[in-house]
Amino acid sequence: MSATAVDPARFREPSGPKPHRRFAPATIMVYSVLLVAAVYYLLPLYVMVVTSLKGLDEVRLGNIFAPPLEITFEPWVKAWTSACTGLYCEGLKVGFFNSVFITIPSVIVSIAVGSVSGYGLANWRFKGSDTFFTILLVGSFIPYQVMIYPLVILTTKLGIYSTLYAVIVVHTIFGMPILTLLFRNYFASLPVELFKAARVDGAGFWGIFFRIMMPMSLPIFSVAIILQVTGIWNDFLFGLVFAGLRNYPMTVQLNNIVNSIQGVREYNVNMAATLLTGLVPLVIYFVSGRLFVRGIAAGAVKG
Amino acid sequence: MANVSGTLKSGTVAEQAGAAKPPIRLFRNMAAKLALTPMMATVIFVFIGCTLWTMFYSLTTSRVLPAADPLGKDFAGLSQYVRLFGDNRWQISVNNLIVYGLLTLVFVFVIGFLLAVFMDQKIRFENTFRTIFLYPFALSFVITGLVWQWMLNPAFGLQKSVRDLGWESFSFDWIANRRMVVYTLVIAGVWQMTGLVMALMLAGLRGVDDEIWKASRVDGIPKWRTYIQIVIPMMRPVFVTALVIVAAGIVRTYDLVVAMTGGGPGLSSQFPTIYIYEYMFVSNLSQGLAASTMLLITVAIIVVPWAYYEFGRRRTQ
């Protein structure tokens, strides 16, 4: 993190933000561009919310941008409690806790492994460690589908296939490249003096990690947590393949709901279901967006 | 605490720390090596091991299960690859990936950077705007694909709404048009990923010292040139991280296409990952594996040299 030394020269100039006229042409341009962009970004959310509040007859009328004439929460209730996902018509709530039980351990384990690996690669390099890192990086580009088959065989041989453990391991594996990259960059950007001093004091690998590195890395940990929670919560494929029937996450129920048609597609229920499924990551983003940016700014992206 | 700052030369942390190392090289930093075992195991057994397994069985005629006699009667040499290269659907898939990839990459970075620049102008409602641009990243690609499919549906989406407003001849049926469907995927993909890039860029911009701005203003350099010639080079690490995340997301594109267009109309929006997945299970495993190998090799050819260049050069700084 670059620390600006206090420059006495600064005090000779007027300080504070430059006062500008409210409606300077530059300002107008900036705001208009941002507003246009905001429309592009908000439009899908608007459509989702608006459709999810309509009754089925209104949906049939066909105009997805029209606000509901009559607001109803029935689609939400149905999506949560009684939408049909095949034989059972129990809605999404069935999968909610499964998603939680998949996400929490996966996030913890993947970040634990990613942070330690990043730390090791940044501060304790040895011969060949860079090669490992490069291969890991290539690994981040490998599509999940390519690895499914061999991973099924691997987890079977480890005896954990179709359990929560398998899905946690798989999420850790696939989270490793990007997380290691983030943590490695962050730790490498911390002042070298701290590390050297600690080593001179006789601290070892773990000692330095827990007592010095971790307390300083809350910003990057928050970035990592946000990334992992959204990625893992939204996952469909791994939960379906590796977790076993009893552990199917919410996204599997969502897939079934969206694909089942009772005479006509119930778009309003589908939209409500998609919103409900995406609610947890959305809330996390709404609440900690600032933390996210701050975390990145705190050096997550420096080399 | 010993004051070492005065005696430090610029150099990597590890090189400094390694200056006082015990003689036995293998056991040096044992704790570190042990701690890195998960990463190394993953690299060796998963990334390398599974890749080798994939390549090996791509040389066989495996249908549903890996061939029972891969070196004997089920050996197929390069015939799966011959078939792959002659396959119309594979060619379309690769084409789509390239077009989609380049366009999405360019747009995501340009729009992301511009938005970050505007957001950095000390505007009001920064939090609101930032949330608006960032929230799509919180949604899964499945949801993104579904919503954009509904929105771009000619029968009841954007086209119909604009027509209802009076512009009878407005036409936006790209999603049902063989030639244009890839561009609808770009629209959705850009929508999803720009927010993250914007956040990264914004953070990077915030890290640029005020002094730089002042200095360039004093020198009379127009703002836009300051951005291009001074600021962007300074933000190189940000660009790199963003590039990795976005590019990895692009190569992995699957859910978005399946949810949004199903690969259609016809075959026009097929992607390599869909080809791989479909062939891997039930129809022709080794064909899927051959396609996987091609994808992996291509990615490795591009990424490995770049990675060595990019992360290796830090050594010499």
Add this chain to the structure above:
Amino acid sequence: MRYTLRTVALAAPVAFVCGTASAADCEVTHWWTSGGEAAAVAEFANAFNAVEGQKWVDGAIGGSGDTARPIIISRIMGGNPPCATQFNPGKDADDLIAAGLMQDLTELATKEDWKAIVRPASQLEGCTKDGKVYCVPVNLHSAQWMWTNRHVYEDAGLTPPTNWSEVVAAAPKLKEKGILPISAAQGWPIDLMLTQVLLPAVAGRDVYIKVFQDKDTAAAGGPEMRKVYEAMDQARKLVDPQTIVPQWNDAVSLVITGKAGANVMGDWAQGEFQVANMKAGVDYDCLAGLGVTPMLNTGGDVFYFPKNSDPAVTEAQMKMASLMISKEVQVAFNLKKGSLPIRADVDLAAANECMKKGLKILEDPNNIMPSPAQMMQRDTINQIRDLHNEFFTNPEMTVDQVQASFVDIIANAPK
């Protein structure tokens, strides 16, 4: 602590899934999530749950079989197979059977004399490999049906069509009213219309079998096939690619809601009409073999039972197989699904007109054709599906080109 929380949390809404892991829980995977299908599967589940000590645990995976099949195969390979699974009949499971991953049902089949019950015999043959029975056929599905919404035509002042030519003839009038002459869904539904329905209707049963069963390239490149492609060309001109919907039930839904006049789909579409409370002969018509030649192919669904080391599960599997083929369950299941029962000795008085039509056609063995899955590998089927989808949506592809590619595929198809 996590596990206590989990048990408590799951107990309330999910008790029926988790419960006490009794030895007789039978997890069943399938992809029947659509309205009519789900109602039918419920019949199976109810019947099974009624048996003392048995429980049907449903593992539905939505989307066409394409989403579910990889999952099912992964599970079987991964050593955690479902207790029972829906599968497409034909060659899909050959590799799995060869690897010894499927439960042998021969004992049960002999005891209950399936050979005598199952009609037509080809359905059981599809489940037999090397003399052993590995799956239980549960119904007879045929693809050669066209579904029309009578009201759509009546409202346009036309008599509801009785064959393909009449549908084509009525097209301009419907287009004027903004109604689709034919609705189509991308992927296998389009291929079904072209390969399974149009092809045998135009080229005849013999060519159909020569091409797909014998892989005869001369027949594939011959004049009858050319006529077929010309008919496909005519069909694609009727369907605006813009109107192609994602799933088969979307296309049927268009007919149900009166937005389209006709749809070519197998008899499983009937379940959708039933769920929408429409009456055959009044609200909708079902035309077999495009109304031209009353031929039906005999696809159908089968259930496999992956081998399981737990004897309680094996017992459950046997019970389920026996139940699925039993008279009462066959009637209940098939009435809801719109397919035909796999046995001839059941009372289908409750069946509607369309099902009765189908039954009648099946009485004559000359009207029966094997389904593609019984004749070709899934790989070949998929290649043909991709080719025909491409032809259907790409106006630049000529009849000559598509036929040439088709000959290629047949030439390279493994026997």
